[in-house]
Amino acid sequence: MNEKSHLSSQFDDELGRLRSHVLQMGGLVETQISAAIDAYSKGEVASVKHIVETDRKVNDLEIAIDDDCAHLIAKRQPAASDLRLVFGISKIVTDLERAGDEAKKIAKGVRRIYEAGQMPSQYGIGIRHIAEAALVMLRQALDAFARLDAALAVKVIQADVDVDTEFKSIMRQLITHMMEDPRTITTSIDIIWIARAVERIGDHAKNVAEHVVFIVEGRDIRHLPKENKESKE
Amino acid sequence: MSNHETPVLKAEARGLNFYYGEAQALKNINMPIYDKKVTALIGPSGCGKSTYLRSFNRMHDLYPGNRYEGEIRFFPDNTNLLGSDVDPIEVRMRVGMVFQKPNPFPKTIFENVAYGLRVRGENNKRVLEDKVEHALKSAAIWEEVKNRLQDQAPNLSGGQQQRLCIARALATDPELLLFDEPTSALDPIATGAIEELVHELKKRVTILIVTHNMQQAARVSDYTAYMFLGEMIEFGKTDQIFIKPQDKRTEDYITGRMG
Numbered sequence: 431m432n433e434k435s436h437l438s439s440q441f442d443d444e445l446g447r448l449r450s451h452v453l454q455m456g457g458l459v460e461t462q463i464s465a466a467i468d469a470y471s472k473g474e475v476a477s478v479k480h481i482v483e484t485d486r487k488v489n490d491l492e493i494a495i496d497d498d499c500a501h502l503i504a505k506r507q508p509a510a511s512d513l514r515l516v517f518g519i520s521k522i523v524t525d526l527e528r529a530g531d532e533a534k535k536i537a538k539g540v541r542r543i544y545e546a547g548q549m550p551s552q553y554g555i556g557i558r559h560i561a562e563a564a565l566v567m568l569r570q571a572l573d574a575f576a577r578l579d580a581a582l583a584v585k586v587i588q589a590d591v592d593v594d595t596e597f598k599s600i601m602r603q604l605i606t607h608m609m610e611d612p613r614t615i616t617t618s619i620d621i622i623w624i625a626r627a628v629e630r631i632g633d634h635a636k637n638v639a640e641h642v643v644f645i646v647e648g649r650d651i652r653h654l655p656k657e658n659k660e661s662k663e
Numbered sequence: 664m665s666n667h668e669t670p671v672l673k674a675e676a677r678g679l680n681f682y683y684g685e686a687q688a689l690k691n692i693n694m695p696i697y698d699k700k701v702t703a704l705i706g707p708s709g710c711g712k713s714t715y716l717r718s719f720n721r722m723h724d725l726y727p728g729n730r731y732e733g734e735i736r737f738f739p740d741n742t743n744l745l746g747s748d749v750d751p752i753e754v755r756m757r758v759g760m761v762f763q764k765p766n767p768f769p770k771t772i773f774e775n776v777a778y779g780l781r782v783r784g785e786n787n788k789r790v791l792e793d794k795v796e797h798a799l800k801s802a803a804i805w806e807e808v809k810n811r812l813q814d815q816a817p818n819l820s821g822g823q824q825q826r827l828c829i830a831r832a833l834a835t836d837p838e839l840l841l842f843d844e845p846t847s848a849l850d851p852i853a854t855g856a857i858e859e860l861v862h863e864l865k866k867r868v869t870i871l872i873v874t875h876n877m878q879q880a881a882r883v884s885d886y887t888a889y890m891f892l893g894e895m896i897e898f899g900k901t902d903q904i905f906i907k908p909q910d911k912r913t914e915d916y917i918t919g920r921m922g
Binding site for chain 2: 434435436437438441507508509510511512513514647648649
């Protein structure tokens with residue numbers, strides 16, 4: 431990318447602000463997800479309310495950043511790397527907001543399970559593991575954005591396969607459980623929803639990473655076969 | 664947006680150098696101009712884009728001390744436009760030019776457009792009337808002037824004058840039209856009309872346009888060339904140049920990081 435500054439220092443400021451707002455939003459989403467996972471594994475139902483409320487902040491940031499993008503396009507008509515950055519950011523915030531929604535879904539799922547008097551801890555290890563992986567993906571995708579590091583973004587994209595595989599194995603485990611003891615069905619389905627939300631977080635992290643590759647290299651690698659996603663620079 | 668047809672060459676600069684006396688203004692330019700496409704030349708002031716544009720209709724011949732090296736091949740006949748055996752008048756019949764400021768002759772609207780045809784020796788009134796009407800229609804100004812063809816051209820508005828100049832250039836059925844910042848003296852509405860016209864014209868004629876307005880280059884052209892200090896830095900599809908230029912210098916220029 432381009433480190434040289436614009437003739438218009440205001441334009442530089444605006445782009446800089448936009449980037450830091452995205453990182454701020456990303457940080458908030460990360461916190462939401464780890465709080466939701468903690469709520470799950472430690473049974474902290476009290477934090478569910480906080481997570482659900484904080485989701486509104488994530489939504490507000492999405493709207494504010496999109497609005498800034500629209501203003502910047504109208505005022506500055508960005509081109510080349512600037513255009514890719516603004517366009518990419520507008521897409522990244524959509525994925526971040528949806529990842530935030532998934533955190534909220536996890537939190538609500540946790541509340542349902544505990545309110546039904548169940549303890550999900552017997553499946554805790556599998557979920558905890560896949561959630562850690564998804565969280566690392568998101569963190570690295572945001573790092574890749576902050577440093578405009580396409581190679582790291584490609585690593586994130588590749589990691590999504592592992593999360594998907596693990597999700598499938600959790601599904602199989604839970605199906606076995608349900609068949610063995612139908613009384614676990616309600617809880618198992620709630621846990622499946624949670625696992626599904628975690629898996630979706632991985633997908634959103636992957637999308638963010640794909641947008642980063644577009645921002646840095648100008649290549650749109652969405653929907654490409656895996657071998658074509660390698661960084662070319 | 665993308666079209667996959669293979670473009671046909673209309674002209675090609677090969678190893679083109681140009682000197683204003685001792686000063687070299689163009690340095691080894693190699694660049695294709697594709698048939699019935701719009702090619703935009705962008706670059707900071709003094710980069711040689713107007714010099715390059717003017718080479719196509721031998722405008723530099725008018726001043727002593729100017730010197731070309733290399734060639735500009737013109738197709739399909741593969742003529743070297745810069746060849747010493749090629750008559751500049753003939754070149755200008757095939758390569759029309761529209762300038763930055765509208766420059767109608769101090770004559771009637773009709774005579775402005777008929778001028779090139781008369782120079783060519785056309786005196787048949789019917790033919791002249793037909794060709795003038797056709798040119799004015801092609802330049803999207805017919806409806807505005809059809810009832811006052813005998814009015815003085817300089818009385819038209821700036822935007823109309825510029826379209827009249829385009830009609831004048833079109834009257835001789837050129838194969839290539841050169842535009843040297845055709846809208847820099849016009850308001851946004853008149854600019855929009857010219858840009859729309861460029862889009863219409865490329866169905867029939869190849870267009871090479873110099874513009875300082877980068878957004879205009881992005882809007883009207885199929886190909887864009889970035890020039891800097893007399894060199895062709897980058898040539899490519901306009902979509903490519905404005906989304907992912909290959910050269911850092913192009914990137915710096917179009918993102919406003921020059922200086």
